[in-house]
Amino acid sequence: MSEQNRQASERYRNNFLKEVEERVEEGEWVKMCMQCGVCAGSCPLGPAWEHSPQKIFMMIRAGERERVLSSDAMWMCTSCYSCIVRCPRKLPITHIMHGLANYAHRLGLAPKGQPTRDFAKLFWDNLVKKGRVNELKLTLAHYFRGGLMSGIREALAMQGIGKGLLKAGRLNPKELLGGHALKDLKGFHAIVAKAREIEDRKKGLSG
Amino acid sequence: MAKKEYAFYPGCSSQLKASASNYLTSVNSMCKTLDVKLTEIPDWNCCGASIGYAEGGELPRHAINARNFALAETHLPGQDIVATCAACWLGARESKERLDASSTLMRETNEALAAAGLHYKAEVKIRHMVEVLIEDFGYDELKKPVVKPLEGVKFAGYVGCQTNRPFGIDGESFENPKYLDKLVETLGGDPVENYDQKVTCCGGALAFSEPEKSQKQIRDIVESAYDHGAEMIVTPCPLCQANVEVYQSEINKKQGTKFSMPVLYYSQLMTVAYGGSMKDAGLDGQLIRATPLEKITGK
Known part of the structure; x- marks a missing residue:
């Protein structure tokens, strides 16, 4: 507990x-x-x-x-x-x-391991990192959540969709190397940290 | 000077080469015809979407939305914020309403914003592009630039959840909103009557985490479009568009269906009707080709 x-x-x-x-x-x-x-x-x-x-x-x-x-x-x-x-x-x-x-x-x-709980956490962490969602990293992090082998299996099963999106210009392999990010990332992180600090104090979640 | 100007909030999925980049392409074409100037909110951030709640809680979500509001107020004073993504609009509007209703939340949010030297004055309005079209233009105005009516094409207007509930478009009902059908009619197309999955949820973010449950929703949405004789689905939401288009191949694989139903944005229909090319309308961004629309662009 x-x-x-x-x-x-x-x-x-x-x-x-x-x-x-x-x-x-x-x-x-x-x-x-x-x-x-x-x-x-x-x-x-x-x-x-x-x-x-x-x-x-x-x-x-x-x-x-x-x-x-x-x-x-x-x-x-x-x-x-x-x-x-x-x-x-x-x-x-x-x-x-x-x-x-x-x-x-x-x-x-x-x-533990509840899939939406895990995905929701991945999503928030992903968006906070650069201030914007990196769709490719989010998707891969989700597929590989259970380890390397199951990740490869899942990613292979979805490769048809991935190729389709790539061809349609709706997926960018370069996102893996960085992707879209805020200019004032420092300020954004300061806002998120301050908001979390206030909320945690009020809700008894500081730890 | 442009006829109308707005502070534009495109959202993550509408960025270059992201999952809804063809939405942005078509919105830009549509706005060019309507003489609308969209200026991106400088350095805008993600809204947190609805799935952000689990780790993001309350105040961090409101604070990141308020960052966008503060940037818009500072750099684009007097302009309404306009979002094209359903989740961005919903998340932003939700934060705005909560902040307006609670002085405590407003104080705490501004305390967080101060960490980056920003301040939210609570002046800005948050709107969806569909509201701009209906309220600032109206169907009659939207009809004027039509040069290639979408004659003979049957569309199932799939409104989905987040542009419909809990806020919705003024004057529309939650259970049977009519604006997409009216828009299709305005463009000379043929809206499907009584499309019974019009406001059904596609599963949203659970398309990732609970694929089977979500694909059951998507199957209903697509099947009903076929049952009503639709050739295409049209939607205002990027997540609805992606989920309903992308997972048809998965459903076919698992359930032996033969779905191949194109799923378009309203802005793509408008661009085509306004005489835009296939590229202007982002039709090259479809996984399932929208052949009847492609034919119209070639006329």
């Missing part, structure tokens, strides 16, 4: 709802859920969710901290925003799911 997680469970004891309200993006909305289930029925990946958003909201109120934060449910969100526009109580459900996933990830409770 991470130190931040130990401190959080000690601080909030059995009041997981309060923890979510104070530390999870848009968490103060959770108590507004009236359990109608429209979100569950609107999700394109509905059948893949271990617990639907509706169920997660109830589990938060019931204090099911470990079961919520260690679930892979929130990681099924495709950010399509269907649940948001259909929710009769106007809960920002997509953001709450993102917020829960982020909090679980940062506390070290999210499932």
Whole structure:
């Protein structure tokens, strides 16, 4: 268990709802859920969710901290925003799911090896590096996430698509050598670091 | 002087030789015809996209978006920011709304921006190119430059998620937005009626991390276009375009389908209708050739 997680469970004891309200993006909305289930029925990946958003909201109120934060449910969100526009109580459900996933990830409770968790981290690290996404490096880092052999297998399986994109001028092999970058990269990194420092201090994630 | 000027936010996928570089090519051609001057926000950065949440959290995402706002306010004062990418528009607009609604968040964001000597004044507006076309021009104006109407070509207007929800285009419904169909009609094309996958999610970033689940979505989107007699899909979103075009070959391989449905941007249709060449419209950037449109450019 991470130190931040130990401190959080000690601080909030059995009041997981309060923890979510104070530390999870848009968490103060959770108590507004009236359990109608429209979100569950609107999700394109509905059948893949271990617990639907509706169920997660109830589990938060019931204090099911470990079961919520260690679930892979929130990681099924495709950010399509269907649940948001259909929710009769106007809960920002997509953001709450993102917020829960982020909090679980940062506390070290999210499932290890969960593919969207891993990809999301690759994506953020990739964009922060140069201030812009390097699509080629992101794709290769994703294919090779499980090691060299499985990476080669995956990359070979997708080589047809890669060649197609190359021919269409939509993939640049030179991105491997550097690629697009900000001029004021130093300033950009300073902004990201400062923002992260403030957020971590507020959410008990400094460590 | 150009008829209209905007602070342009092309986004990562629209950069030279990136996955949506043909989107940018066609947007530039379209804007030339409409006499729109797009000036890139100097040194703009990535919006964080929607998948950035897991590691990026809240404030870092808002802060990087606010960096773009501050740069636009400083270097292109008075101009609206216009994004062509659905995710850039959504991410930027989301940050702007959160910052406008919370003085705490605004203070913290400016504290972060100060680390690079920047300050966000909350003056700038964030818009999508589609909003510019519909609101600043309108269908009648957009029709005027049409010299090669897209006659006889049937298009499935695939709006997708992020230009539609949660903000959407003013006056449109979330469940059945009509603007793409109207745009196709304006260009002389034939929009498919009742395309039932119009606002279905393509899987977004999960096309990478959960390929099977995402490819099920894509199969529905393409299949329904065929069922309704469409020859092509048209979309306003670069991720929708890439996912729906690129993975058809994978679905064919795994599921024995014979999909070969071209997926185009609205700006490519406009460029062709405005008399642009294949190259102007970025049609050489398709993995699945848009033959009916290529024929029109050769007329």
